[in-house]
Amino acid sequence: MSLDKLGSSLRSALRKIIGAPLVDEVLVKEVVKDIQRALITSDVNVKLVMDLSKKIEKRALEEKLPAGLSKREHVIKIVYDELVKFVGEKPSELRISKDGFKIMMIGIEGSGKTTSIAKLARFFQRKGYKPVLICADVHRLGAYEQLQQLAAQLNVPFHGNLNSTDAVKIVEESLSKIEKKNLVIIDTAGRHKSETELMDEMKKLAEVAQLNEKLLTIDATIGQQAGVQAKAFHEAIGITGVVLTKLDGAAKGGGALSAVATTGVPIKFIGVGEKIDEFELFDPQSFISRLLGMGDLKALLEKAEELPKEIKEVDVTKFLAGKFTLQDLYSQFEAMQKMGPLKKILQMVPGFGLSAELPEDFYKLSEEKLKKFRVILDSMTDKELESPEIINRSRMQRIARGSGTKMEDIKELLKQYQIAKRLFKSLRKGRFPALDKALRQMGLKKFK
Amino acid sequence: MFNSLKEKLAQFTKKIAEVADKKSEAEVAAVKPTLVEKTKALFKGEIILDEKDLTPVFDDLETSLLESDVALPVIEEIVKSIKMQLVGKKIKRNENLPTYVQGVLKNAIQQVLISAKPEEILNRIKKRDPARPFVIMFVGINGTGKTVTIAKFAKFLQDHGIKSVMAASDTFRAGAIEQLEKHGKNLGIRVIKHEPGADPAAVAFDAIEHAKARKLDVVLIDTAGRMQTDVNLMEEMKKIHRVTKPDLVIFVGDSLTGHDMIMQSKEFNDATEIDGVILTKMDSDARGGSALSISYVIKKPILFLGIGQKYEDLIAFNQKWMANRLLGEANVAG
Ligand SMILES: Nc1nc2c(ncn2[C@@H]2O[C@H](COP(=O)(O)OP(=O)(O)OP(=O)(O)O)[C@@H](O)[C@H]2O)c(=O)[nH]1
Ligand SMILES: Nc1nc2c(ncn2[C@@H]2O[C@H](COP(=O)(O)OP(=O)(O)OP(=O)(O)O)[C@@H](O)[C@H]2O)c(=O)[nH]1
Numbered sequence: 139m140s141l142d143k144l145g146s147s148l149r150s151a152l153r154k155i156i157g158a159p160l161v162d163e164v165l166v167k168e169v170v171k172d173i174q175r176a177l178i179t180s181d182v183n184v185k186l187v188m189d190l191s192k193k194i195e196k197r198a199l200e201e202k203l204p205a206g207l208s209k210r211e212h213v214i215k216i217v218y219d220e221l222v223k224f225v226g227e228k229p230s231e232l233r234i235s236k237d238g239f240k241i242m243m244i245g246i247e248g249s250g251k252t253t254s255i256a257k258l259a260r261f262f263q264r265k266g267y268k269p270v271l272i273c274a275d276v277h278r279l280g281a282y283e284q285l286q287q288l289a290a291q292l293n294v295p296f297h298g299n300l301n302s303t304d305a306v307k308i309v310e311e312s313l314s315k316i317e318k319k320n321l322v323i324i325d326t327a328g329r330h331k332s333e334t335e336l337m338d339e340m341k342k343l344a345e346v347a348q349l350n351e352k353l354l355t356i357d358a359t360i361g362q363q364a365g366v367q368a369k370a371f372h373e374a375i376g377i378t379g380v381v382l383t384k385l386d387g388a389a390k391g392g393g394a395l396s397a398v399a400t401t402g403v404p405i406k407f408i409g410v411g412e413k414i415d416e417f418e419l420f421d422p423q424s425f426i427s428r429l430l431g432m433g434d435l436k437a438l439l440e441k442a443e444e445l446p447k448e449i450k451e452v453d454v455t456k457f458l459a460g461k462f463t464l465q466d467l468y469s470q471f472e473a474m475q476k477m478g479p480l481k482k483i484l485q486m487v488p489g490f491g492l493s494a495e496l497p498e499d500f501y502k503l504s505e506e507k508l509k510k511f512r513v514i515l516d517s518m519t520d521k522e523l524e525s526p527e528i529i530n531r532s533r534m535q536r537i538a539r540g541s542g543t544k545m546e547d548i549k550e551l552l553k554q555y556q557i558a559k560r561l562f563k564s565l566r567k568g569r570f571p572a573l574d575k576a577l578r579q580m581g582l583k584k585f586k
Numbered sequence: 587m588f589n590s591l592k593e594k595l596a597q598f599t600k601k602i603a604e605v606a607d608k609k610s611e612a613e614v615a616a617v618k619p620t621l622v623e624k625t626k627a628l629f630k631g632e633i634i635l636d637e638k639d640l641t642p643v644f645d646d647l648e649t650s651l652l653e654s655d656v657a658l659p660v661i662e663e664i665v666k667s668i669k670m671q672l673v674g675k676k677i678k679r680n681e682n683l684p685t686y687v688q689g690v691l692k693n694a695i696q697q698v699l700i701s702a703k704p705e706e707i708l709n710r711i712k713k714r715d716p717a718r719p720f721v722i723m724f725v726g727i728n729g730t731g732k733t734v735t736i737a738k739f740a741k742f743l744q745d746h747g748i749k750s751v752m753a754a755s756d757t758f759r760a761g762a763i764e765q766l767e768k769h770g771k772n773l774g775i776r777v778i779k780h781e782p783g784a785d786p787a788a789v790a791f792d793a794i795e796h797a798k799a800r801k802l803d804v805v806l807i808d809t810a811g812r813m814q815t816d817v818n819l820m821e822e823m824k825k826i827h828r829v830t831k832p833d834l835v836i837f838v839g840d841s842l843t844g845h846d847m848i849m850q851s852k853e854f855n856d857a858t859e860i861d862g863v864i865l866t867k868m869d870s871d872a873r874g875g876s877a878l879s880i881s882y883v884i885k886k887p888i889l890f891l892g893i894g895q896k897y898e899d900l901i902a903f904n905q906k907w908m909a910n911r912l913l914g915e916a917n918v919a920g
């Protein structure tokens with residue numbers, strides 16, 4: 139019996155059913171659509187999502203499926219790769235010099251600048267630096283008192299002038315009083331790109347302060363405006379990093395992705411609460427998991443890492459062959475030995491939910507049992523191998539004797555064969571009793 | 587690897603997917619015009635709309651709404667219901683389909699967006715039980731603009747001859763009490779405060795007592811910003827609500843907000859029923875699609891928009907203007 143022949147008869151059978159040859163485009167498109175949805179509802183810029191989807195779809199269709207990953211997992215891995223390109227592989231640290239360092243915090247109204255300054259001061263205080271805070275917000279009422287109280291909590295020096303409305307002058311004067319080697323952090327008023335006077339004020343502040351870092355706070359709840367606003371700040375003074383605040387809520391912070399995509403600067407810290415200690419270094423991996431709405435990304439990435447680079451290609455055409463013989467069953471068993479449990483294999487292909495139909499035992503054929511099956515098959519005549527239905531009780535006794543196995547072993551082998559045959563028959567006829575379920579399991583509807 | 591099997595199974599999957607698609611289209615097919623009907627209509631200079639014609643038009647509109655920050659589930663719901671109405675409908679052949687559909691969508695949006703005239707609030711205040719001040723509580727997540735909005739609102743009341751007192755019930759955030767006090771000083775409005783960390787409900791209660799004693803019309807309660815996911819803080823807010831029994835709960839939302847607005851408005855509405863909404867920072871170029879999300883989710887009117895940091899930067903909400911803005915049309919007040 140030749141594999142080629144089987145293959146071609148199958149192909150023609152399929153052609154009859156479907157009419158057109160195609161790859162697993164449908165699946166890829168569906169998964170990409172899900173990811174699109176996740177990113178859009180996480181507030182990533184719509185155009186960015188569209189561009190990304192095209193790239194992802196192309197890669198997912200063209201790239202070889204890595205061994206051990208399901209198609210869905212592969213697409214997610216590609217998405218991760220593409221997203222990591224924006225935010226960087228590793229957390230980007232804020233390196234500051236002990237010989238003096240100046241940071242200015244800027245951002246839209248209410249995004250969390252003042253609070254983040256206190257958090258930043260605490261962060262570096264812990265590392266042995268001596269932060270000094272300057273209030274250059276002369277617009278918001280109570281801004282001075284807010285930062286002053288936070289400075290008192292931290293027990294760090296605070297500069298500002300309640301009676302002045304000239305932010306630039308306040309910064310100049312404060313800096314002249316502060317020793318050069320300190321870590322200075324400057325708070326500014328909230329502003330957005332349309333407030334031209336305030337944008338000009340910010341430019342002047344940046345000029346006089348001679349800053350090392352200009353950090354933009356981005357509120358995790360912001361939507362589609364994130365990118366354009368960040369761009370305006372960047373064009374005005376050249377930001378060097380992003381602080382993503384309010385990630386303790388339900389918002390995913392996709393706006394920050396749009397911001398880093400348009401400015402090319404890294405996200406450095408995240409705010410995860412109102413309190414001074416609720417502040418963390420940015421971690422690309424957990425951020426992307428959150429964007430995609432998946433907690434299991436870490437496990438998936440590890441799995442992708444660990445996978446053996448190459449597993450020998452196995453022809454599994456017979457799975458769907460017009461004729462399914464005992465010989466075929468054996469070659470499937472052998473293939474399984476090479477590739478790992480059948481369940482895994484089925485999980486890697488569309489329709490894998492079908493595996494739910496198979497009893498658990500089917501997947502767990504031990505080495506030993508396989509050997510036994512081999513000798514049993516060796517003791518069968520060609521006729522028996524081709525048409526197992528002719529194996530009656532007396533034939534069974536003969537085979538058992540010839541192979542040195544028990545009747546039960548032969549019955550078991552025949553049972554496995556029946557199960558497999560039934561499954562493949564239904565596959566062949568295009569009957570998918572569990573298809574809905576399978577689709578769901580494949581994550582085509584929703585994934586967690 | 588597994589290419590052969592993969593392909594084969596994919597083909598099966600595709601076929602099934604196609605069948606499944608047809609099934610979901612069946613609902614629409616019920617009103618799907620037949621060829622005969624279509625031809626008849628053509629003679630009368632009309633076209634009968636079917637799904638196929640509508641889909642590309644809606645795709646564009648959906649993108650436009652997404653870019654305006656309307657939440658995706660909200661867009662889908664609205665679009666679905668309009669699509670159902672449109673399939674099978676006859677329109678004049680010389681009608682431009684995108685323009686026609688956009689018009690229908692704009693109408694639908696205007697119906698979802700509810701507004702309440704500022705005069706209605708003033709009337710309610712005037713018609714209240716004279717023995718008790720009219721109590722308004724402002725709630726929302728962190729940094730949306732509650733405190734500044736309260737100051738603007740107090741100014742609005744003042745301009746209409748209504749006297750108010752403000753309660754500094756944000757006793758948590760650094761500088762919050764001072765912030766409100768300074769606004770009070772600017773406006774000549776009394777601010778009732780306790781120490782930082784005090785019970786916010788007690789502050790609000792005192793403000794009500796103060797208003798009763800001084801025969802003031804309105805008590806404006808400034809609450810701390812809180813994440814809708816923070817159970818304890820949401821409970822604290824409920825307590826303020828129980829103690830003060832406000833006549834009006836106003837949710838202050840940031841117009842720059844994206845998809846979180848669905849959950850924000852829902853959770854706040856579940857905790858202390860929201861009576862009206864004020865959206866801030868509309869001067870920031872935000873299209874403010876969250877207005878539509880909120881209206882859709884909680885079905886409560888939008889009262890005002892904040893359009894700047896000054897006291898006078900509070901304007902009445904207008905559905906028509908908003909609907910145009912959401913669809914990315916000329917940004918002119920109508
Ligand atoms: N839950 C939560 N709240 C935060 C976080 N960061 C800041 N906030 C809160 O957000 C609100 C605004 O924070 P501020 O630090 O005053 O914001 P700002 O950007 O300085 O505001 P302006 O100076 O008015 O522009 C406050 O209620 C903060 O407590 C965070 O990471 N999580
Ligand atoms: N441009 C602009 N800024 C606004 C508007 N409304 C409020 N702001 C600014 O937003 C920032 C936050 O306003 P607040 O009133 O302190 O916000 P909040 O909701 O009380 O903040 P928390 O109490 O910390 O939760 C301030 O800088 C305000 O000046 C508006 O309509 N336009």
Ligand SMILES: [Mg+2]
Pocket residue numbers: 251252253275278281325326327328
């Ligand atoms: Mg501030």
Ligand SMILES: [Mg+2]
Pocket residue numbers: 732733734756762808809810811
């Ligand atoms: Mg406040």
